[in-house]
Amino acid sequence: MKYAENILGTIGNTPMVKMNALTKELPCLVLAKYETFNPGNSVKDRMALTMVEDAVAAGKLKPGGTIIEGTSGNTGMGLALVAAVKGYKMICVISDKQSKEKVDILKGMGSKVYVCPTDVAPEDPRSYYSTAKRLSEEIPNSWYVNQYDNPSNTKAHFQSTGPEIWDQTDGKVTHFVVGVGTGGTISGVGAYLKSKNPNIKVWGVDTYGSVFKKYHETGIFDKNEIYPYITEGIGEDILPENVNFDIIDGFTKVTDKDAAVYTRRLAREEGMFLGNSAGAAIKGVLQLKEHFSKDDVVVVLFHDHGSRYVGKIYNDDWMRKQGFLE
Ligand SMILES: Cc1ncc(COP(=O)(O)O)c(C=O)c1O
Missing domain, CATH: 3.40.50.1100 (Rossmann fold)
Incomplete structure (x- = not known):
């Protein structure tokens, strides 16, 4: 077989x-x-799996932990697949210009989704970058993926x-x-x-x-x-x-x-x-x-x-x- x-x-x-x-x-x-x-219909499954595996190996993501990411949808989908299989909770922070389908798909995969305004500067506290970072500071046993800077x-x-x-x-x-x-x-x-x-x-x-x-x-x-x-x-x-x-x-x-x-x-x-x-x-x-x-x-x-x-x-x-x- x-x-x-x-x-x-x-x-x-x-x-x-x-x-x-x-x-x-x-x-x-x-x-x-x-x-x-x-399986998540995008290239992002590849890096989602590697980022989680590396975070676990480095002790940044622990059993029962929450994965938090700012995402245009596809990385969130990849991370949600990995979270479902490996038993982590998932929060996606997304900007409001992304398609509604992407938000619905993430929710369907069991992720909590926060939608943030697109037309604000990255350093604005309402931006999806800042919101993802803030949530990771507030939620215990969570890990902020940061696909932008994560090697x-x-x-x-x-x-x-x-x-x-x-x-x-x-x-x-x-x-x-x-x-x-x-x-x-x-x-x-x-x-x-x-x-x-x-x-x-x-x-x-x-x-x-x-x-x-x-x-x-x-x-x-x-x-x-x-x-x-x-x-x-x-x-x-x-x-x-x-x-x-x-x-x-x-x-x-x-x-x-x-x-x-x-x-x-x-x-x-x-x-x-x-x-x-x-x-x-x-x-x-x-x-x-x-x-x-x-x-x-x-x-x-x-x-x-x-x-x-x-x-x-x-x-x-x-x-x-x-x-x-x-
Ligand atoms: C639909 C789509 N195209 C292109 C890209 C860009 O790929 P990368 O982030 O690897 O530069 C992304 C990343 O979010 C994406 O979701």
Whole structure:
């Protein structure tokens, strides 16, 4: 018989899928690392498990303890899976721009959810960063995960996602393109791939309203770059420790409209029912066209599943209200 000991044993080893319709104008092979096959339907299951395992080993998370995290939804889902299997309580603090589906899913997984305003500075006590931190100080036997600065986030991708991409491409990968939020995925995968072949180029996909691209290009943390945006999962108004700018070759910014429109095109033209950041990622790949040549193998990573966006990207009324659909 072949079976996993519990659901956590099914994390990782996700498929790699060739892109066809959307990338036909590109000269090279484009492959998608398809992370929705993880049990929580996102790449974040990988780092959630590693962060918990490392916290237990370091004595930071003790039996019967409460896991607390500020999350855009997917890390919360991964942590909730781990909490359910390993017997911890779970609190997620989420910002009010995230889809209602994400909040409902977290509650369905047994997590308590606090919703905080998006449009306040990170240091504001109402922000989801500050609220998560405060709760961890108030609740006894609790552990604040802090995916932004927790090195186990990057480590998970260095140990699993990176080696999988290397093996699945037989070491032929030449470019890695991915949306950047906490930075764990790009930094872990990027560092692993460059350790195997320093010529591999690593590109981050950023949003308008986020600080990453300008900071990477100038070293300036420009507050004027910060304003509200709609794309979920990528871009930041802070510099997380998990973004290793040294291993990133460049950023490209994708508009909210393009991210939404391309998410829908992935579903209709490739049969890929994916989240908002996947649309941003594939549009990012198309924007980088001039960097690719015939023999290149470009890997793009798709973070999460479309089911979390049925009330938004996949809802015509919502799309029209944003001005994304005629
Ligand atoms: C949907 C989605 N896309 C992209 C990202 C960015 O990944 P990372 O945090 O590893 O940079 C996240 C992270 O929260 C996400 O939830």
